[in-house]
Each structure stands twice: as structure tokens, then as C-alpha cells.
Amino acid sequence: MIGRFLDGERAAFDELVVHHRERVHATAYRMVGNAETAEEIAQEAFIRVFRGLGKFRQKANFTTWLYRITMNLCYDEFSRRKKETQLHQQVAGATVDTRHESLAGEERKQWLERQIETLPFKQKSTLTLRIFQEMSFKEIGRALGCSAGSARVNYRHAILKLKDALAHSGEEL
Numbered sequence: 355m356i357g358r359f360l361d362g363e364r365a366a367f368d369e370l371v372v373h374h375r376e377r378v379h380a381t382a383y384r385m386v387g388n389a390e391t392a393e394e395i396a397q398e399a400f401i402r403v404f405r406g407l408g409k410f411r412q413k414a415n416f417t418t419w420l421y422r423i424t425m426n427l428c429y430d431e432f433s434r435r436k437k438e439t440q441l442h443q444q445v446a447g448a449t450v451d452t453r454h455e456s457l458a459g460e461e462r463k464q465w466l467e468r469q470i471e472t473l474p475f476k477q478k479s480t481l482t483l484r485i486f487q488e489m490s491f492k493e494i495g496r497a498l499g500c501s502a503g504s505a506r507v508n509y510r511h512a513i514l515k516l517k518d519a520l521a522h523s524g525e526e527l
Contacts, residue, residue, distance in 0.1 A: 356416060359407060367407075371400050374417070377487065378424050384482045385428040386435075387471060395431065399424045421487075421497035425479050432475045469519045470512075477512035480505050 355373070358366035378399055383392035402423050410419060470478060479498060483489045484505075489497070494505040 356407065356410065356412060367404060370403075374420060375400070378420065381421065381424055381482060381487055382428055384486050385425070385479060386431050387467070391431060395424065395427045398427055402427075415493075415496065418493055418496040421483065421489075422499065425483075425498055428479065429475050432478075465523070466516070466520075469516055473512050473515060476500075476508045477515065480508040481512040484509050 355366045355370045359370065375396060379392050379396040382395040382399075383389060386392055386395065399420065403420060410416070470481065473481065476498065480494055483494045483497060484491070491502040491505040491509070494509075495502040498505065500508075
């Protein structure tokens, strides 16, 4: 598809979007937790792909490049939200209560999703790509611009933080 697009066949780009759109959107949604924002990120990712496809090295893995663009956009959103949250907390003097009593079913799932939201970006993105996109650490490393070893360490730290948070809530995995 990429070669056809570079040869001037615009419909090939549409095929590329159709082929990857659902997974890009799902990844963005897992990262930002909002369908509308995930849609905006997915659209922006494909706009950037369209603009940069002429510079894309065809020997590289297209999917990895696409996920790297997507994760960079998610990081930008993550940074923007973090700044907004800090500002709101300063203004309102809010504190976040992380203590939880016994959790069951849907409550537990929601609690876990909130805990994943609190992870640092690299840990959250590594966890998301590993669990929900079933990417290898090597692929994750390429997508996030780090080594496979760093991806493995970020994943491990994410899992340990989630286990620690769960232990402090009085629940078990």
C-alpha cells in the first residue's frame, strides 16, 4: 500500500487508514480514556503519516512508525492533562484520596483503570502496547524510541506499581 501511495495512488492511503484505524484508535483510547480525544489523536496520527510518508524508510516497520506517532500524540495529551490537573488541584486545594475499601467486579475494573491512568507515561504506554496490542518488547521499544530492555523495565515497574496499589487497597490479584 505504501509503495502504491508513493507512486501517486491516493486510494492506497485510504486502504492504509482502513487497515490500521481501529487499532490506532483503540490504543489512543486506552492511553487517554476518552473516545473523542482518542478519535482526534487517531486523525492527527494519520495526518502526520500522510505528510511524512514520503520520508518514510520502507525498510522500517510501518506499524511501529505509526504507533510511535500515536504514542507521541498521546504523550502530548498526557502532558497537557497533567498540567491542567496540577493547576486545578492548586486552585481548588484538592487532594486525591487513593485509599479504597473492598472492590468487586466492575468497581475493581474501574479502580484498576484509574490506577493505570496514574502511571508515568512510559510505563502506561508500555503496559498498553504489551497487554492490549500484544506487541513484543522489541516492537514496543521501537514504537517508544527506547531499547527492548527499557521497555521490559518500564513494563515491570508498571506491574509492580499496580500490585503495590492493589496491596494497599486491601485486595489481591
